[in-house]
Amino acid sequence: MIIDTHLHIVDQQALTYPWLAEAGPLNRNALYEDYAREARRLGIEAVLHMEVDVAEEDIEKESDYVASMAARDGSLLVGAIAACRPESADFAAYFDRARQNPVIKGFRRVLHVMPDELSEGAVFRDNISRLKGTGLTFDLVVKPHQLKKAAALADLNPDVQFILDHCGVPDIKGGGYDLWRNEMTEVAKRPNITGKLSGIVAYTDTETWTLDDIRPYAEHTIGSFGFDRMVWGSDWPVCTLAGTLSTWVAATHALLEGVSAEDKAKLLSGNARRIWRLGA
Numbered sequence: 001m002i003i004d005t006h007l008h009i010v011d012q013q014a015l016t017y018p019w020l021a022e023a024g025p026l027n028r029n030a031l032y033e034d035y036a037r038e039a040r041r042l043g044i045e046a047v048l049h050m051e052v053d054v055a056e057e058d059i060e061k062e063s064d065y066v067a068s069m070a071a072r073d074g075s076l077l078v079g080a081i082a083a084c085r086p087e088s089a090d091f092a093a094y095f096d097r098a099r100q101n102p103v104i105k106g107f108r109r110v111l112h113v114m115p116d117e118l119s120e121g122a123v124f125r126d127n128i129s130r131l132k133g134t135g136l137t138f139d140l141v142v143k144p145h146q147l148k149k150a151a152a153l154a155d156l157n158p159d160v161q162f163i164l165d166h167c168g169v170p171d172i173k174g175g176g177y178d179l180w181r182n183e184m185t186e187v188a189k190r191p192n193i194t195g196k197l198s199g200i201v202a203y204t205d206t207e208t209w210t211l212d213d214i215r216p217y218a219e220h221t222i223g224s225f226g227f228d229r230m231v232w233g234s235d236w237p238v239c240t241l242a243g244t245l246s247t248w249v250a251a252t253h254a255l256l257e258g259v260s261a262e263d264k265a266k267l268l269s270g271n272a273r274r275i276w277r278l279g280a
Helices: 018-022 032-042 056-070 091-098 116-120 122-131 144-156 177-187 211-225 238-242 245-255 261-275
Strands: 002-007 044-050 077-083 104-108 137-140 162-164 193-197 230-232
Touching (some): 032 044, 044 261, 091 122, 116 144, 122 137, 193 211, 230 261
Parallel strands (some): 002 044, 077 104, 193 230
16 A cells, blocks of 8 residues: 655645746646545555645645645545745744644745755754654755755754655756766765655656656665655656656556565555554
């Protein structure tokens, strides 16, 4: 069975997404019901919603929206990784409110489209340290040249659990393997960072990619972090730029061919269940 740690729900009738105006084919609704219909056929048994960079005034509204979806009978949703602004002086008050919402299992601040120095600010770093001892995680979404900054943030907060999204956002279509590989090797040395096998099909030539295009990136990520520090995510609906949810699940199983049942179970569900305390 699979725990999906990276589902994006887009409901433009409920929330505002400023970035969608420039997002081409992603500028559409991507509703839970459409995802769940396919996910249930693929062995996906539980799902964490990943924040979708809504308008700042909608951040807490997004968490409430996910909570309402999770409360439905038979919902696959078991938690949310909420948006946040650690660079803000208002973060402490927001964090205190968020901790009272049981659906919130962690946080993410989109960094790969922000100035490189954002995560280096004193306020940002102090606020990330508030996660220590809470069991709440922090997802990192950074480009290869920003991986050093991700490593520095993890070094400053050794008691915070970080999750590195999308195998470090490699430029697969552009052939950026060598730079990415070296930085991934280094960032994976931090024991408080877990890698996430997700998103990489979106960085290929989405019309012509094959398993061989993504295999080196998946294998190096898994090899660097090890099966005890890997989780899986669909990155739906972004993964549909390069196929369907079923395409990415099938590719995942192909990438894991020959892996022991124990290690495969860790990556696909066991580690997520442990990290986010999702129960049996």
